[in-house]
Amino acid sequence: xxxxxxxxxxxxxxxxxxxxxxxxxxxxxxxxxxxxxxxxxxxxxxxxxxxxxxxxxxxxxxxxxxxxxxxxxxxxxxxxxxxxxxxxxxxxxxxxxxxxxxxxxxxxxxxxxxxxxxxxxxxxxxxxxxxxxxxxxxxxxxxxxxxxxxxxxxxxxxxxxxxxxxxxxxxxxxxxxxxxxxxxxxxxxxxxxxxxxxxxxxxxxxxxxxxxxxxxxxxxxxxxxxxxxxxxxxxxxxxxxxxxxxxxxxxxxxxxxxxxxxxxxxxxxxxxxxxxxxxxxxxxxxxxxxxxxxxxxxxxxxxxxxxxxxxxxxxxxxxxxxxxxxxxxxxxxxxxxxxxxxxxxxxxxxxxxxxxxxxxxxxxxxxxxxxxxxxxxxxxxxxxxxxxxxxxxxxxxxxxxxxxxx
Numbered sequence: 001x002x003x004x005x006x007x008x009x010x011x012x013x014x015x016x017x018x019x020x021x022x023x024x025x026x027x028x029x030x031x032x033x034x035x036x037x038x039x040x041x042x043x044x045x046x047x048x049x050x051x052x053x054x055x056x057x058x059x060x061x062x063x064x065x066x067x068x069x070x071x072x073x074x075x076x077x078x079x080x081x082x083x084x085x086x087x088x089x090x091x092x093x094x095x096x097x098x099x100x101x102x103x104x105x106x107x108x109x110x111x112x113x114x115x116x117x118x119x120x121x122x123x124x125x126x127x128x129x130x131x132x133x134x135x136x137x138x139x140x141x142x143x144x145x146x147x148x149x150x151x152x153x154x155x156x157x158x159x160x161x162x163x164x165x166x167x168x169x170x171x172x173x174x175x176x177x178x179x180x181x182x183x184x185x186x187x188x189x190x191x192x193x194x195x196x197x198x199x200x201x202x203x204x205x206x207x208x209x210x211x212x213x214x215x216x217x218x219x220x221x222x223x224x225x226x227x228x229x230x231x232x233x234x235x236x237x238x239x240x241x242x243x244x245x246x247x248x249x250x251x252x253x254x255x256x257x258x259x260x261x262x263x264x265x266x267x268x269x270x271x272x273x274x275x276x277x278x279x280x281x282x283x284x285x286x287x288x289x290x291x292x293x294x295x296x297x298x299x300x301x302x303x304x305x306x307x308x309x310x311x312x313x314x315x316x317x318x319x320x321x322x323x324x325x326x327x328x329x330x331x332x333x334x335x336x337x338x339x340x341x342x343x344x345x346x347x348x349x350x351x352x353x354x355x356x357x358x359x360x361x362x363x364x365x366x367x368x369x370x371x372x373x374x375x376x377x378x379x380x381x382x383x384x385x386x387x388x389x390x391x392x393x394x395x396x397x398x399x400x401x402x403x404x405x406x
Contacts (some may be wrong), residue, residue: 020214021216038209050081052162054161057164061230061231063218066218067209068084072111076354085161089118089151096232099232103228117141134401135400173193181243214260228381
């Protein structure tokens, strides 16, 4: 049987079967399509403005390394006019972060980018090794996640930068959607599904150029581009709650490859239920131009989401609006009475619907209040509480810190 040809160029031998839609591509076409899809996400969502400095959250792993490589390529190819800088956070995990930072240093040389490294010990007086030693392995990812998010903002502020891009991919966003659904945390779901986070009150905004890119395709891109990245998993992460959500996402992907992007789009849809929230979905609203030749099956999806059998979004918000309108109409006595059909009128009295059951009973939906952002009383970081999460966690740690007596 002759080897299959690339579905796009029709000349080169197909070496890659895209995890996203099972399209068979040659190496060159896959790399070009991957870069074009990231470019589409950037331009349709208007992530960058000419002349701004942008910090890339670099950990040395596959996601941030691919992000740095793709942004450098696209910035030169399409003339974005942005100045790219690498920003790394040293959590203080021996045998893991110290090795990955060596990869970041090599990347800085390879991509000719400025590198800034900020450590937990410098910012908080604690390393993650010390945190785990104090609280144990359960729940330590909560501390690291809160500290890391704030450290990225503080590092960007040190560099005088107001925009940080991170390597969060479609798998990461789908996992976060499921985690927040399981927690019942709709406000956080709204923030996590946005491609851009941060308001006018925020000192630093963050964006996810790889939001619609599959993790498997990121690995394929790094492999075929021969990128230098660090592959070891964090030694403290196996206990994380995210691991359960990740397993669920992978199982869904095996059944239906488009499930990852379907979950992402569903999360964006649900985020519209939060009053005042403006989820930053891709500007094309799921209507990305199709690839030169798409797969024939129903699993084919565009660069920024599945458009098969779905609308541009907002269905749940429209449904809630209609329910609230029905509830208001009922309160005003304007509900529509349901007429009894002849068939029902002929039934025995015991089976007839009682008059009070004919009235429409409105279901009162919970009111979701919008958070009011202010500044932490201790460190000045943006928060909706008196103290930011990092300061509250640090207070608990400092109370348990062993006292050294001389």
